[in-house]
Amino acid sequence: MAKIFKQRNMISLLIVVAVLFPLITNNTYYVHVMTLSFIWMIGVYGLNLLAGYTGYLSLAHAGFFAIGAYSIGILTVKAGMNFWGAFILSLLITCVIGLVVGLIAFRTKEHFFAIYTLCLGYILYLIIDKWDSLTEGVRGLIGIPAPASIGPIKFETEISHYYLVLFFLLLVVLIMYRIIHSLTGRTYIAIRNSEDLAKTIGISTMKNKLTVFVLSTFFAGLSGALYASFVRFIGPDIGAISITFDLLTYLLVGGIGTLSGPLVGTTLIVWLSQQLQGFQEYRMLIFGPVLTLLVIFYPRGIVGAVSSWYTKLISKKDHQRILRPTKVRSGASIEAEKEVKEG
């Protein structure tokens, strides 16, 4: 029974559901909402890598999201570049800015880092809002083109756009999976758990933190660029601090520092928010306390709660099998492996 729910099967099932989703619903609005939540997920993964796995809370994430979105917007609308060129260039721009910011930001630690990035996010927002000649200020950028077709594949309809975003999401999840389950990922977790200890055992923390930061801004920029080409209109509000808080809520509800957390949290909250349309302005009346309570009682969100419950269940079973030593051994090794994966 348990074998059916093995990780690999679950993942394939999820991918199949995601691929078939537009065909099942036949409702373009649902496809639209799902595409948007995929775009947010990519951004949330960036935040997860930095805050969840490396332990540095960056509050400038919306700023990098906006840089990605505005870069592609300005390059296509104002400079008239072709879409995919602008797409790649906007990712590069985000990464370069991320690198420069990271070089300075990582001189600070813990609280200082959070405050520094908070202020930085505000600076980015103010620049976008006030630099009229470049960003059109509060009027926003209008008429960003949809992705250009690659060979015979066109991205004009909602559904084709959905698949494009899904492709990038799967790519991001794959990259995340490879990072987390490699030595690099373990290095990041070591930095999160104790930076001094990590240094003692010979990890170059600065280099690693900088890599994480640039990767994280890359994800944010990717998500921003996809957002701009999907919604086709961007205003300075997408760089506002409230977007960072939204992303943080998605991450916390799903599970910070877990691989599937961003998927769960974002899907859940985006759909809940869609159901409570008229309630949009007051949604933080619920999500604010949820955020606080989660951090106190379930610091690893839904995914963390479920997986610790599952581990408990397995260890209980093993306890009952204590009479058969061979079984216990295999059970214990599975558990040990699980612990390692959870970090």
Next chain:
Amino acid sequence: MEILIQQLFNGLTIGSVYALVALGLTLVYGILHIPNFAHGALYMMGGYITLTMMTKFGLHYWIAIFVSIILVGLIGVLMERFVFHPLREAPPIHDKIAAIGILLFLEAFAQFYWGAEYQSMPTPYGQVVQIMGLTFTMQRILIVVAALVVMLLLYLFLKKTFMGATIIAMSQNREGANLVGVNTNKVAMLTFMISGGLAAIASSLSSPINLVFPGMGQLVILKAFVIIILGGMGSIPGAIVGGYILGFSESLGATYISNDYKDIIAFILLVIILTVKPTGLFSKGGQH
């Protein structure tokens, strides 16, 4: 010349407000080592409570401020009890996220209960005074004087009373204070009470010259963070001096550089400071 003096006076007024907010923030940081992101929300609640007391219950300005101090102080105590106390052993990232949760809740609550529109607060001190050819509004003079009085009272409380001494003791060494019999739980609650009260005073004083709206705390709290980094996290004189420095540089920057970008001055200042010295200007060695 007249413009300069006028602007210096404006800087003094803004600086007083900033200093009061930063004082509350720095006190909490000194005791619990938490950057309280929800402090701006306390500031906002202070403004709204004073306004409601004046318009709905017809209380006098000073009595309304007093009620506001008590209520916001209590919100602060509740925050400490129900959120920061359970999280005292958690990794530092959790405190920050919890504080952000409170901030989001309080802002949404204000928007839900009082509405999103900008409201102005009436004041009994709307008169204009002429001193040596310069015009000042009474409210601004009141802000400067009241802030000085509050700071003096706080200083006397911290230095001359036993309760104040326990706060200082705890900020110097939590375990040590605990060992010599200081009830650290009580001190933490007291600190949050004072911190909330200071935020309420600051917003009640400045609301008549600014406006009251759900997002009014956002910029102020960001600047207060800049100030306590400028003055050293947890340092009380640093918060006061930093507050005035920021107030002056903002009002002068608005006149002589650009009014559009005056809010950015504080953040540029912060970025420069942290670039040069990552642990803040006057931080003591070995403290994070």
